Amino acid sequence: xxxxxxxxxxxxxxxxxxxxxxxxxxxxxxxxxxxxxxxxxxxxxxxxxxxxxxxxxxxxxxxxxxxxxxxxxxxxxxxxxxxxxxxxxxxxxxxxxxxxxxxxxxxxxxxxxxxxxxxxxxxxxxxxxxxxxxxxxxxxxxxxxxxxxxxxxxxxxxxxxxxxxxxxxxxxxxxxxxxxxxxxxxxxxxxxxxxxxxxxxxxxxxxxxxxxxxxxxxxxxxxxxxxxxxxxxxxxxxxxxxxxxxxxxxxxxxxxxxxxxxxxxxxxxxxxxxxxxxxxxxxxxxxxxxxxxxxxxxxxxxxxxxxxxxxxxxxxxxxxxxxxxxxxxxxxxxxxxxxxxxxxxxxxxxxxxxxxxxxxxxxxxxxxxxxxxxxxxxxxxxxxxxxxxxxxxxxxxxxxxxxxxxxxxxxxxxxxxxxxxxxxxxxxxxxx
RNA sequence: GGUGGGGUUCCCGAGUGGUCAAAGGGAUCAGACUGUAAAUCUGACGGUUCGCCUUCGAAGGUUCAAAUCCUUCCCCCACCA
Numbered sequence: 001x002x003x004x005x006x007x008x009x010x011x012x013x014x015x016x017x018x019x020x021x022x023x024x025x026x027x028x029x030x031x032x033x034x035x036x037x038x039x040x041x042x043x044x045x046x047x048x049x050x051x052x053x054x055x056x057x058x059x060x061x062x063x064x065x066x067x068x069x070x071x072x073x074x075x076x077x078x079x080x081x082x083x084x085x086x087x088x089x090x091x092x093x094x095x096x097x098x099x100x101x102x103x104x105x106x107x108x109x110x111x112x113x114x115x116x117x118x119x120x121x122x123x124x125x126x127x128x129x130x131x132x133x134x135x136x137x138x139x140x141x142x143x144x145x146x147x148x149x150x151x152x153x154x155x156x157x158x159x160x161x162x163x164x165x166x167x168x169x170x171x172x173x174x175x176x177x178x179x180x181x182x183x184x185x186x187x188x189x190x191x192x193x194x195x196x197x198x199x200x201x202x203x204x205x206x207x208x209x210x211x212x213x214x215x216x217x218x219x220x221x222x223x224x225x226x227x228x229x230x231x232x233x234x235x236x237x238x239x240x241x242x243x244x245x246x247x248x249x250x251x252x253x254x255x256x257x258x259x260x261x262x263x264x265x266x267x268x269x270x271x272x273x274x275x276x277x278x279x280x281x282x283x284x285x286x287x288x289x290x291x292x293x294x295x296x297x298x299x300x301x302x303x304x305x306x307x308x309x310x311x312x313x314x315x316x317x318x319x320x321x322x323x324x325x326x327x328x329x330x331x332x333x334x335x336x337x338x339x340x341x342x343x344x345x346x347x348x349x350x351x352x353x354x355x356x357x358x359x360x361x362x363x364x365x366x367x368x369x370x371x372x373x374x375x376x377x378x379x380x381x382x383x384x385x386x387x388x389x390x391x392x393x394x395x396x397x398x399x400x401x402x403x404x405x406x407x408x409x410x411x412x413x414x415x416x417x418x419x420x421x422x423x424x425x426x427x428x429x430x431x432x
Numbered sequence: 433g434g435u436g437g438g439g440u441u442c443c444c445g446a447g448u449g450g451u452c453a454a455a456g457g458g459a460u461c462a463g464a465c466u467g468u469a470a471a472u473c474u475g476a477c478g479g480u481u482c483g484c485c486u487u488c489g490a491a492g493g494u495u496c497a498a499a500u501c502c503u504u505c506c507c508c509c510a511c512c513a
Contacts, residue, residue, distance in 0.1 A: 261468070264469065264470070300469080315482060328468060372482095374477090374479070376461090376477075376479080377447090377462070380475075381461085381462055384462060384463050
């Protein structure tokens, strides 16, 4: 692929928010392989889909022949990025952050190629070069290059400084300096000349560019990616049941797939551009076809497939689709014993019936399993015949007859009960 | 430090002794319509095994009865110093 195409590719996808020295940057990328980095701070034991955009951007750079560095913020994670955050953050212990760094390293590594010759990816940890820096040299060698006057002008910390009742600690204020130092250090170590990040990182990125120029006398570049906005104004990546994580232990492949399949029509073509590697022509063709066709658009299905495959691989996708098939298209009769066992493994919410299930009303039983937040929701659903156990609709009168409903002879293969609440919630109960 | 205004259920916000589990809106959940959409309409919305149990910043008090009155304390906001 021609070097020129990278920015064009990112451009039509709508993935360029801002960049520094546009013309110079273009020329720079066209010169040949460049080293590009993006940082990921450990704020939890897994990344969530919000990190997918920069992660995939690194992959795109690699596709076009550049060398990606995924930087895991072992040290910056200890400090906390104040950018556009309304409140001071709670510090996490070194041990916890250390653990998170490990998880993130493995996670990030799935997305980029470490074995493709010259532009193989690198994973780095900024703790490696910050843990042994002593305060005095840091203040003299690095701190001297920063002007407080400039730092407090940055939009990202302004609200914390201006706003009454909120402040910013010296610790968080220093975050920008640490991240800037990373860029300078990566520049020195790996000749890294490009940093990318979310649009909230603009302040930190330009800080790094300035520092690298001052410390290393090198011109480096920065680019930010747009924040993912949903058409209805709600926050991307969060559902009522929580954050969508990349770790299948935290968000099953099935739940992950379902998240994408439920994408609003107004967002789905944009998301295809952001989150898949489909070409412009392909995406336009999908959009056109959906416009012509009646009924359900095909885009959500394609998006869900592509992204699930990207994050969870071919097997994860198959697992997710297996459950989706069974829950939304198939009939229970089609499922064999092995299939039911498999569903639980594939990520269908499942649990064992408690020993005293017969004494409990359905309301508490289903609420405790996590199907509903409170018993009231189950009751409401029962009142509308929206609860099915093994395909049989239950009503309010059945609330107190758990013993009968989950009796051995009603079970599939002597132990399974597939409970459906409403259209979208399924749970597999097993009985010993 | 002074003066004034506030803290109400997930969020915003009404409520100034019983008719208050507390108006209205948002969010959420379920139903209808659909496409596992959107919009719209309907219902639910502190918990409950429907007997009750627990809420209105906190703790005490007055009263048959308190979100509402009194006392102390904590927190927030505005203006002044």
